[in-house]
Amino acid sequence: MTPQDLEQLIHTVLTEAVAAGEVNLTDDQIPADIVVERPRNREHGDWATNIAMRLAKAAGMNPRELAVNIAFRLAEKEGIEKVDVAGPGFINITLDAATAGELARTILTAKESYGTNQSQTGKHVNLEFVSANPTGPIHLGGARWAAVGDTLARLLEASGAKVTREYYFNDHGAQIDRFARSLVARAKGEEAPEDGYGGQYIEDIANQVMADAQEAGEPNPVTLPEAEATEAFRARGVELMFAEIKKKLAEFHVEFDVYFHEDHLHTTGAVAEAIEKLRDRGVIYEAEGATWLRSTDFGDDKDRVIIKSDGDAAYFAGDIAYYLNKRERGADQVVIMLGADHHGYIGRMYAMCAAFGDKPGDNLELLIGQLVNLLSNGEPLRMSKRAGTIVTLDDLVEAVGVDAARYALVRSSIDQAIDIDLDLLASHSNDNPVYYVQYAHARTCNVSRNAAEHGVSMDAGFAPEALDHAADAQLLGALAQFPAMVAQAAELREPHRVARYLESLAASYHTWYGQCRVTPRADELVETGHVARLWLNEAVKQVLANGLALLGVSAPERL
Known part of the structure; x- marks a missing residue:
């Protein structure tokens, strides 16, 4: 019996109690979201609910x-061994062994679909993450979003949502100009601009741009007039950098459905169209030669310039057009993952959402x-050999591999800054969380x-x-919590719950392994208990694999 069954x-x-006149409630007062949880003290039973106190x-x-x-009626139902009432009205429920054990069959019947749920069915989520500027390798912050964003997308899909994974390609603005001028300088053998x-x-990119031109029979772009040279290095350099970013993300097991170019918003008139829609809603005004969004009407700390007095679009104008574009492409929820330096964007973005008549926190979620921070030998790593100033995704993967890197980046709440110990992640010890979980899966395969x-x-x-056995019950209880954990992690946008669950399940499995036998001893015959525990072992193997798949981490058969 699964928690949902209970x-x-x-x-x-x-x-039944309402129909019998024993409880004075209407049918619509009986909640659909009755919750059962594992009690902290297993002596209190397999499951507990506070529904009596709620109603x-x-x-x-x-x-x-x-x-x-409630307890009296529950105790009469098939599969229930015992029901107790504790304290002010907690109901503690103990399943009989056969009913609890059926979960193993349920898991092995469902296979890869065990853990999927319908809590997000009907929602179309546009999930934007990473979106690193195409001016350099992906830094550690982007690497964290790559792992977290991809895992969140998998969780949302496992919960029934339609998900569009989107990468916003920032190819419009001053940072691209600086990138192009840096390439030209290096091609000339000069230091990069200040x-x-x-x-x-x-x-490397500057040399590749020149090599490509030579192969195509074109003049060396560095010999062109300054403006033409800058444009040549900009166009091809951005292509090469973006190709490298996409390649590294794919190697990190992260793929996107849409790569959206910021420049597209400006060249297609999308910015102007978005501003006109807001103007039609009466939330745009002109002042000081500029065009403004009346964002203070929607909770922002000040009104925001959209078109500057020189006629150029402010960066925020692109954000407005991009949000509208996503909504017009069918997204019910636009979820954007931003770095720690973007707190100042929250007020204006939510105000913009409300200005369109949408609901901040629902239609738009930031x-x-x-x-x-990376640590090696207890000391922080502060510089990449390739990037020069920052530690990159490549540095992390080169040090510990894709599995350990993804796991470490997802394992903590996004609200927390994290220190990643490279020496620990590279070790084959139980102190290394990814090894601990993968070893549990490998052990199930060995069994x-x-x-x-x-x-x-x-x-x-x-x-x-x-x-x-008590260890059987403990392990079955851990397995039973997987679907609810998946739904909760998706709803709360907390992928770290998957890793923490897997570590808890691995701990329960390792304990069970030390107390229960799947194979008979030398002088024993194969009994039903051995076979039943093989089923349970296979169920653990399946759930560990399903959970690791949500994290984009492999489930090795041997370590």
């Missing part, structure tokens, strides 16, 4: 009195992530191989009632 059973019991006031009953009524970009990658060698086969049939 929640439905409690709903049925309440409906007591509406029912005009003492919470404990209502709890006793406001330009350094690092080996600039020289997630702010904190910084990442499967040993079982086959000892003649223990799932084909012998499944007797769930044989899973009667």
Whole structure:
């Protein structure tokens, strides 16, 4: 029995009590979101619910009195071994071994779909993440968003949402000009401009631009007049940098559905169209020769310039047009992941959303992530050999590999700055969280191989009632929480919950492994308990694999 099955059973019991006139509630007062949770103290049972305390006031009953009524009816249902009422009205429920053990069959029947749910069904989420400027390699902050954003997309899809993964390509503005001038300078053997970009990658791209021109039979762009040279290096240099970014993201197991070019908003008239829509809503005004959004009407701390007095569009104008573009492409929810230096954007972006008549926090949601620091030998790493000034995604992957890098970047809440210890992540020890979880999966595979060698086969049939050890119950309880965790992680935008769950499940499995046997001892015959625990082992293997897949991390069969 899954938690969802138990929640439905409690709903049925309440409906029966209302129909019998024992509880004074209407059908629509019985909530659809009845919640059962694992009690902290396992001696209190397998599951607990506070539903009696939630409904007591509406029912005009003492919470404990209502709890006793629910408990009495629950205890009569098939699969329930015992129901107790504790404290002011908590209901503690113990399943019989056979009912609890059936979860293993449920998991192995569902396979990769175990954990999926429908909590986000009907929603179209446009999820924008990474969006690093095409002026250099992806830095650690972008690497964190790559791992977190991709995992969040997987969680939302597992919860029924349609997700568009989107990369905003910032190819319009001053940073591209500085990038182009930096390439020209390096091509001439000069130092980068004071406001330009350094690092080996600039020289590599400059050399590639010249090599491409030579291969195409074109003049060396560095010999062209200044404006033409700058444009040649800008156009080809941005292409090369962006191709490199896409390549590194793909190697990091991150793919996007849409690569949207900022320049497109300005060349197609989308900015002007968005401003006119806001003008039609009466939230645009002219002052001091500029065009302004009346954003203070929607909670911002000041009104915002959209078109500057010189006639150029402010950067915010592109944000406005881009949001509208996403909504017009069908997104119900626009979720944008931003770095720690973007707190100042929140007020104006939510005001813009409201100015369009949308709901901030619903139609538009901004997630702010904190910084990442790399440590080696206890000391922070502050410089990349290739980028020159920053530590990059490449540096991290080169040090520990894709699996460890993704896991480490997702494992903590985005609200927290994180220190990543490269020495720990590269180690094969239980102190390394990714190794700890992957080792649990590898151990399940080893148990499967040993079982086959000892003649223990799932084909012998499944007797769930044989899973009667306390460690069996603990492990089954951990497995049962996976679907709810997936739904909650998607709803709260907290992918780190997946990693923390997997570590808890791995701990339960390692404990179970030390207390329960799948293979018989030398002088024993294969019994139903051995076979049942092989089923349970396979269920753990499946859930570990499903969870690691959500993180974009491999589930190795051997370590």
